[in-house]
Structure formats: C-alpha cells, structure tokens
Amino acid sequence: MEFIGEINDAQKPEFLSGAHALIFPIDWPEPFGLVMIEAMACGTPVIAFNCGSVPEVVDPGVTGFIVNDIDAAVAALGKVHALDRARVRATFDRRFTARRMAEDYLDVYEELAQPVRHLHVVTA
Numbered sequence: 001m002e003f004i005g006e007i008n009d010a011q012k013p014e015f016l017s018g019a020h021a022l023i024f025p026i027d028w029p030e031p032f033g034l035v036m037i038e039a040m041a042c043g044t045p046v047i048a049f050n051c052g053s054v055p056e057v058v059d060p061g062v063t064g065f066i067v068n069d070i071d072a073a074v075a076a077l078g079k080v081h082a083l084d085r086a087r088v089r090a091t092f093d094r095r096f097t098a099r100r101m102a103e104d105y106l107d108v109y110e111e112l113a114q115p116v117r118h119l120h121v122v123t124a
Contacts, residue, residue, distance in 0.1 A: 017042035021064065021080045023073055024048035033057055040064075040092040043085035047076045063088045 007015055016022065022039035030052035037057065039046050046064035048054040058064045064083070065076040094100070 012038060013042055016044050019044050021045045021047050021077060023077075024054070025070070025073065026051045026054065028052065030054070037092060037096045040088050040096070043089040045080045045083045045085070045088055047073050047080070049073070059091060063091050 004015070016039050019039070019042075022036065022044050024033065024036055024046055026033065026049050028051065032053050033048075036046045036048060036054070040063050046058050048058050048064065048066055050066045050068050054066055058066050060066050062083070065079065067073045067076055
C-alpha cells in the first residue's frame, strides 16, 4: 500500500480507473458524495459505509457494495472482481451525468409550467 496524497482533477480519471475499488468509509450524513460518482464515471466500483447519501448513490451488487464496518468493507473487496466495470460506468451515465440532471430539471420546469388545477377546500 502506498499513500498517494492529494491528486488534481486531471489526474483523477487515470487514478480512479486503475483502482480495483474506491473505499468510502464515511461516518457522517454526507448529503451527496461526489467522489463516489467520480469513481463510478471511471467504471470503478464503490465500497461505502451505510451513511448519508450512500444508499441513494450506490446500487448494491451493481456499482459496488454498502457496508456497515471495516470488516465488511474488507470482505467486499473480495467481491469487486465480480462486478462489471462497464455496467458501473453505464449506471453512472444513466443516473449522474450533467445531461441527465439537465433533463430532470426540464421535466420539473415543464411540470411547473402546467396550469394549476383549482382545488376546492372545505372548512369546518
């Protein structure tokens, strides 16, 4: 094992795509976890602690594994070879690209632009 230190944005794709997995041992309620989708964009599976947004980002058995402790993370390392890295990337493309986000925003805006139906409120 070698400590690499901080890497810049230009170095991330090569670094992450060469990894067997990204271990994300988060212990606080992270609202999103950009590093997880950066790894998935490189086809790299994610092994993450069950905290914060992890269950919303990681598809267990598809893009990685959700674990509860270090022992489970180590055990999951033995299973990452069974995950299809192309499927990890395809899942990223389907769920997390800027285009997907923009399309979702357009859907919301179109819904909001629809005429509001009048509601009848009955009070006692």
